[in-house]
Amino acid sequence: MKFFRTFFKSKVGLGITLGFLALIAFAFTTSDVANTSFFGGVAGGDRVAVVGDRRISTSDLTRAANDALQQRRQEEPTASMPAFIERGGLEQVLEQLLSRAAIGEYARRLGLRAGDNLVNSEIRQIGAFRGPDGQFSESVYRQALAAQGLSDATVREDLRTGLLARQLLIPATFGVTTPEALARRYAGLFKERRQGAIAFVPSAALAPAGQPSEDQLAAFYQANRAQFIRPERRVIRYAFFDEGAVAAQVEPTAEAVAAFYRDNSARFGPVERRSLNQLIVPTQQQAEAVARAVAGGQTLQAAAGASGLRTSALTRLTRDELASQTSAAVADAVFATQQGQVSRPARGVLGWHVAQVTAIERTPGRSLEQARPEIVTALREQNRARALETLSQEVDDTLNDGGSLAQVAQTLGVQVQTTPPLTTDGRIYGGAGGEVDARLRPALPTAFQMDESAPQLAEIEAGRTFLIFDVARIEESAAAPLAEVRDDVVAAWRLAQGLAAASRAADAIAAQARGGRDLREAVRLAGVANVQIETIDLTREQLAQTAGQRVPPPLALLFSMAQGTAKKLEAERRLGFYIVDLQRIEAGTVEANDPLLAQARTALAPVAGEEYAQQLVTAMRAAVGTSRNEAAIAAVRRQLAGDN
Incomplete structure (x- = not known):
């Protein structure tokens, strides 16, 4: 019953000890993962805590805090780090790191291990590491780690700790049952x-x-x-270009039209289509017997019925279309037969075919002049797509070589526009009127990860519209001046x-x-x-x-x-x-046969399991020993909040 699952839900669940596994998966499904070089004011070797023999560094804490903030932004796009810290988010992240480290230390003291093969298996199951064929790709894996600033050793250690956590916590929570008296008490509360x-x-x-x-x-x-x-605000400069930028390259020449006509002669030549009734039999002897019966005056349908078979109809097929459905031999036989006549037996994929041609439709070929409008339309589309692809590649190369947005826009002859300050969800900050250009919205997530004056190219409408954009100004999240x-x-x-x-x-x-x-x-x-x-x-x-x-x-x-x-x-x-x-x-009173009793027992069991798991983690932390470096924690807090 949903009421019991929500009303009596524990405030602390397994997520607090196993949640760090999600951080890795999250890191490979979002382009916004902490860049630890930003936190240069805190030495990466400084420790914020020691759990057993393991040190938790300031870089560990900053990365985890940034990952947690990005997850928060999935539900609250304008969430900022200062507000996250103010609400206790940094302390929660640190507690998760301490619990995680304690689980790993305790497991090792017990002699538990997660071998390389098991870790390899976990890595292979992460979808972000799969190549185009859907299988694990070593190169994709390495590229993903490099993009997020992670080492193979770090990822493996995180996964190994998670596997150890499963070995320790799942047995403590598996098969938990609720005592009858407790279930009856809570079921009575419902009434x-x-x-x-x-x-x-x-x-x-x-x-x-x-x-x-x-x-x-x-x-x-x-x-x-x-x-x-x-919230963080960004002013974005942008310009669009489309097929108008390559209009002079789209119109085909007379030579190109003639060449297209020659290369596609079958498309513009005469076309013959045939409709037929056919009978398929297993052997050549049966097919020849049917052909003789039809030659003797029987209809094909009657000859088929005498053998307990039925004919099938095919309509308006070219020679190639008929050959693809049957065989080249069958197509040759049918197209050598006059209308109303029966073809010679020919072997197809399913057996031997005997066919009666019921209709012949001949379409004369088209001259170059007759086909010209169709050819010109096709060539214009090809030229447009090819020219836009070439132009977009040239623009991308120019930007990668240090070209500015203004320079590229001037070359293309397009106008550069500038947005008002925008928030991460695309709203204009400060309640100013108007709306951001809808075509710009798909690029906003990328724009909020870019540095200032580092233009990029994005394809807005596949093969048709492209966007060049950069960040003109970044206004960091901070308390507004009193004035x-x-x-x-x-x-x-x-x-x-x-x-x-x-x-x-x-x-x-x-x-x-x-x-x-x-x-x-x-x-x-x-x-x-x-x-x-x-x-x-x-x-x-x-x-x-x-x-x-x-x-x-x-x-x-x-x-x-x-x-x-x-x-x-x-x-x-x-x-x-x-x-x-x-x-x-x-x-309230609950009878022994009241369904509420069973529902309460079922709903309370997971809650009890979560409580057992949390108690076990607390005991592990006490057993391995935990100490915090409050000065280093305060330094990370200041750096993340931008107070330095």
Whole structure:
């Protein structure tokens, strides 16, 4: 049951210890992997931690953090490294690295191993290392590693650690069962009913109307810079060229038209097509007997029926088409026969053929003048494709040799255009009007990986439209200067002041409600205005019927509290505070044959397995010993956040 899988899901899963395997696969399916040379301010040999006998270097941490950020950007394209760090992402990545190293160290102490053949097998299964034939390619593998700045030894070590993790963790989680008493307890919770009320104190209603002082505003901005981080923006210059750039090379000459006519004489010569009824028999003797019967006055259909066979019809076939379906001998025999007559027996792929020609259609050949329009159209398309291919290769060579976008555009006679600052998802930053050219969008992911003034060529419409583009300016992700976001900071300050007032009001209401008073009475006694109150009377089963919808946080809190308590909960986006008052809990009962019992047992087993795995990893870390170098960690944090 989906409700049990989500409501009782563990916060920590196997992904925290096995997730690093995904980092390798991810590195070979995206073009944006950390370039560790960017982090030159932190020595690659410095360690951020030691696990057992293994050191985790600053470069290990920076690469893992960048890989994690790129995965985050698959769901949130504008995610930035400063915001990722602010939300605790770097600490989570470090914890994963420590767990990963501990698993490897512990496995080696136990004598477990993952041999080269097993690692080779894992490498061969990674799709990014396969060549055009779908098989593993050593050259593709080496190129992929070089493109990502990885060594063969690094990849093999990561895969080897992952294989060791499987050996240790899978036995700890395999076949986990849920005790009957535990399953019954959780199944009973599903039928439990809770009654209470939820009040909401909005921040906006308590926010000050006046302006903050300059000192207040500056202090608030410094303390909350992470709220005002702007995503990375890039200004892109670009120009398109298409068949118009090669228009002078498209029109065919008279000599080319004549040569095309000569080389394709069969296409423009006379064409004869024949329709026929045919009979196929196993032996030559049978075929000759059928031919004699037809010559004696029988129809081909009657002769076939006498042998228990049936004829089949073929229509409007040329000699070559008939030969491809039967054989050259059959085609020769049919095309040597007059209309209404029966061909001599001839051997085909399936047996011996006897055919009666039912119709002959002859189309006279076309002269050069008659075929000229068709030939000119075909040659124009060939010339256009060939000229565009040659031109695009020349442009690419020019760019690779250091040519600029402006130089190439001038040579092609096309106009260079410049975008406003764009974010990674293609939006124009700052709410400026207009939209980016739709033809530019496919190149945006590449543009956000390029250096400034390093133009590239991209094919937008296969064989027809090409794009030349470069990055004119890069504006790194960082907190916006106070002067630029003053209005936003003032609004945030007011909201924060209102939130603080709402928090104090919510504390006063909760204190009154904890005395056993009705929530409405508690609000009145606390003297708080503009409070919204909603009465709640729900079972968990009713709550589960919102499957596919997100359970509101106040309701989730109501179903996790003790009876007779009142708790305060901050609303999302700092909009205010909820006061959740739980007055009564009615326990649910589950019969022995209730399907919920089996569903609870099934749903809880994986959760228990994940918990066992996490406990095992924690024990491994304690057994091998782990120490952190906080100074090095802080240096990596500063470097990634751009604070140096």
